[in-house]
Amino acid sequence: MERWSGRVALVTGASAGIGATVAYQLQDHGVHVVAVARRADKIEEAVAKAKQDAKSRGRYHETRAKPGKLYAKKCDVSKEEDILALFKWIKETLGGVDILINNAALGKDTGLTAAPTEDWKIQLDLNILGLAICTREAVQNMRARGVDDGHIIHIGSVVGHQVRRHDNTMYSATKHAVLALTEGLRKDFVEHKSNMKVSCVSPGVVSTEFLKNLPTYVEEVRKLPCLYSEDVGEAVLYALGTPPHVQIHEIIIKPVGEPF
Numbered sequence: 395m396e397r398w399s400g401r402v403a404l405v406t407g408a409s410a411g412i413g414a415t416v417a418y419q420l421q422d423h424g425v426h427v428v429a430v431a432r433r434a435d436k437i438e439e440a441v442a443k444a445k446q447d448a449k450s451r452g453r454y455h456e457t458r459a460k461p462g463k464l465y466a467k468k469c470d471v472s473k474e475e476d477i478l479a480l481f482k483w484i485k486e487t488l489g490g491v492d493i494l495i496n497n498a499a500l501g502k503d504t505g506l507t508a509a510p511t512e513d514w515k516i517q518l519d520l521n522i523l524g525l526a527i528c529t530r531e532a533v534q535n536m537r538a539r540g541v542d543d544g545h546i547i548h549i550g551s552v553v554g555h556q557v558r559r560h561d562n563t564m565y566s567a568t569k570h571a572v573l574a575l576t577e578g579l580r581k582d583f584v585e586h587k588s589n590m591k592v593s594c595v596s597p598g599v600v601s602t603e604f605l606k607n608l609p610t611y612v613e614e615v616r617k618l619p620c621l622y623s624e625d626v627g628e629a630v631l632y633a634l635g636t637p638p639h640v641q642i643h644e645i646i647i648k649p650v651g652e653p654f
Contacts, residue, residue, distance in 0.1 A: 395635045399424030399459050404491045406471050406528060407498030409433040411602030412549060414440035415623035416495050416630050424459035428484055434468035444623060453624045471498040471524035472516065481531040490539050494532040495630065496525045497549040501565035514564050521568035526575060542589045546579060547630055548572050550596035552646060558654055580643065591641045593633040597626045598648035619649040
């Protein structure tokens with residue numbers, strides 16, 4: 395991770411859970427982190443809480459790096475105008491990004507026979523289009539600056555590999571799309587003879603406030619073993635820490651005993 399010290403990462407969905415954890419982990423390794431969410435006022439508190447939670451579980455790892463800076467910015471990743479304004483600010487203030495962590499996502503209890511269209515649309519706009527727009531802007535920024543070792547990491551899900559429940563169909567479909575976008579971007583890099591990398595980290599059930607959006611699902615989840623945010627964050631760090639010739643294309647992480 396030493397080679398990333400002093401460079402810039404953008405982490406979306408950083409006001410809670412995995413995003414907040416990845417933000418502090420990168421910052422601890424000397425990376426300057428632009429942490430974004432709709433609730434920008436919650437970001438710094440969430441990042442500090444994520445670190446404290448990891449310490450309380452004995453999962454916090456000290457580093458010798460000088461901590462990077464944290465920039466908490468408001469951005470609704472489901473809105474293109476917010477994303478473009480964010481990248482304009484990053485370019486003018488920090489020069490650009492070297493790492494993009496596409497973490498922002500939303501899941502709702504939505505099947506294909508009874509859900510309102512708006513519940514589908516918000517997931518498509520955030521989980522797919524928002525991710526794609528952030529990726530486009532990050533890659534274009536890197537190429538314009540001559541950065542050829544950048545890394546894009548999508549946070550996927552095990553439901554991107556299987557449809558777990560019928561009332562989770564649309565969310566599952568968006569995560570299947572993330573896998574396709576990961577492979578498509580990898581082939582884009584190959585065609586451009588680029589050394590940039592793309593990875594997808596697909597966790598099983600993670601104990602975060604994300605589950606509040608899935609009320610019918612959460613009752614089942616409470617009975618299951620769960621991962622913690624730092625488990626996912628450590629996978630992100632592993633992918634980022636590989637040698638230049640190694641690309642971690644896909645990581646699936648499940649808690650021991652997960653039945654699906």
